[in-house]
Amino acid sequence: MKPRTKFQFDVVARSKELPKLNGLMQEYTRTKIVEYKGFATKNRVVCMQCGEKFSSELVSRKKSVCPHCSTKITVEKSRCTTDKQTYYTAYAQIIGEYQVIRYFIHYCFFNAGYQAKIGSSEIMQHWIKDNGKCETVGYNHYVNIYCDSWSGDWEIRQEYSNYYSYYRSKYEIWPDKYHPNSVFKDRYTKYGINANLDGLTFLKAIQVIPNNPRLETLLKCKQYSLLNLFTSQRMTDTYWAAVKICIRNKYKVKDSKMWLDYVDLLLYFNKDIHNAKYVCPVNLKKEHDRLVKKKRDIQRKQAAERKRQQAQEWETQFKALKGHLIGIAFQEDNLTIKTLDSVQEYLEEGDALHHCIFTNEYFLKKESICLSARMKGEPLETIELSLKDMKIVQCHGKFNQPSKHHDKIIEAVNKNASIFRKLYKRSKQLQTA
Numbered sequence: 001m002k003p004r005t006k007f008q009f010d011v012v013a014r015s016k017e018l019p020k021l022n023g024l025m026q027e028y029t030r031t032k033i034v035e036y037k038g039f040a041t042k043n044r045v046v047c048m049q050c051g052e053k054f055s056s057e058l059v060s061r062k063k064s065v066c067p068h069c070s071t072k073i074t075v076e077k078s079r080c081t082t083d084k085q086t087y088y089t090a091y092a093q094i095i096g097e098y099q100v101i102r103y104f105i106h107y108c109f110f111n112a113g114y115q116a117k118i119g120s121s122e123i124m125q126h127w128i129k130d131n132g133k134c135e136t137v138g139y140n141h142y143v144n145i146y147c148d149s150w151s152g153d154w155e156i157r158q159e160y161s162n163y164y165s166y167y168r169s170k171y172e173i174w175p176d177k178y179h180p181n182s183v184f185k186d187r188y189t190k191y192g193i194n195a196n197l198d199g200l201t202f203l204k205a206i207q208v209i210p211n212n213p214r215l216e217t218l219l220k221c222k223q224y225s226l227l228n229l230f231t232s233q234r235m236t237d238t239y240w241a242a243v244k245i246c247i248r249n250k251y252k253v254k255d256s257k258m259w260l261d262y263v264d265l266l267l268y269f270n271k272d273i274h275n276a277k278y279v280c281p282v283n284l285k286k287e288h289d290r291l292v293k294k295k296r297d298i299q300r301k302q303a304a305e306r307k308r309q310q311a312q313e314w315e316t317q318f319k320a321l322k323g324h325l326i327g328i329a330f331q332e333d334n335l336t337i338k339t340l341d342s343v344q345e346y347l348e349e350g351d352a353l354h355h356c357i358f359t360n361e362y363f364l365k366k367e368s369i370c371l372s373a374r375m376k377g378e379p380l381e382t383i384e385l386s387l388k389d390m391k392i393v394q395c396h397g398k399f400n401q402p403s404k405h406h407d408k409i410i411e412a413v414n415k416n417a418s419i420f421r422k423l424y425k426r427s428k429q430l431q432t433a
């Protein structure tokens, strides 16, 4: 957009006068930031810095030094012959009353047989006043899930929050490194905000660090992962106590999310979170996973116990509800039809025939009882009999399908339903008496 305010006009004018730093930043990226790879097959390694090949005998523990260009490379097993990496760098300087942060992008292309190529350009600048007001000048940052590019004219950029935007702030970018010659105002360096800044963007850092001594401590102790985590999550006194133990023991937390999860587990197990033995594990992942498993075992046991208690409760309810309608069986040739006499029997019937008689708690239904038709002790079908009119509500075999004895079962139940009618009537009379 065109500059409108005095501040914006000033920024645009001064921005154009700044000496170019592309060469300096590219050299810094080439020598200090780019991670050079070697792609290895069984016999040879391709150095992605100079493009030359050498014998894989020179590789030890996935590291090697290229005999052609003396670059230290990290070796990966791959048949690839090309690679692409993108880096962001930043350079901080003081211009007049402003703290200026200049951002650069570096596209790195690697090709077997060729020297690595890096294309660098300055993409954006933040001009920040002492009162915290900031103007952004630079190219348009076009970003979506398929694309991330900088283009258009060099002009004032304002951030429009866009509901569809996946990125919260497209002009607040996170450089891989600040150039070591960067200069920051004293008002920032006194809080530890300098060229080592990591874990936060500069704009976020100047916003949150001065008001938060705990975050300032994390920054000064280079606990960048924790710093990043606790800018988005509340730092409770309990967590802070554990963090202080890490700092005191010079224990660098690399994966703060996992570490915090682990501290929660320690609290769950009533472990002393003031003890470095617990808070600073040598192998965080191993300890984390061990406690997760331990907690899961406990939860599983608790669930089983709850289930057992529930079953006991159901058994009592069932006896009160249907105690007078159990223990009944009748025979029709080689077919036995019997009442289901406990909650356990409902469970076993449901498991044997794969239907929902147990899961849907048929044993607690007031208006019906369930019978099991069996042959040689094996369940064939389950019958639900209405107590109101002694009619069969449903009669199903395995997976709710009828068995080949279906008709015979129905006939037998109908023939004997009067037994239940009598028992049911008597129980009603007893209740009202």
Ligand SMILES: [Zn+2]
Binding pocket: 047, 048, 049, 050, 051, 052, 066, 067, 068, 069, 070, 071
């Ligand atoms: Zn090389």
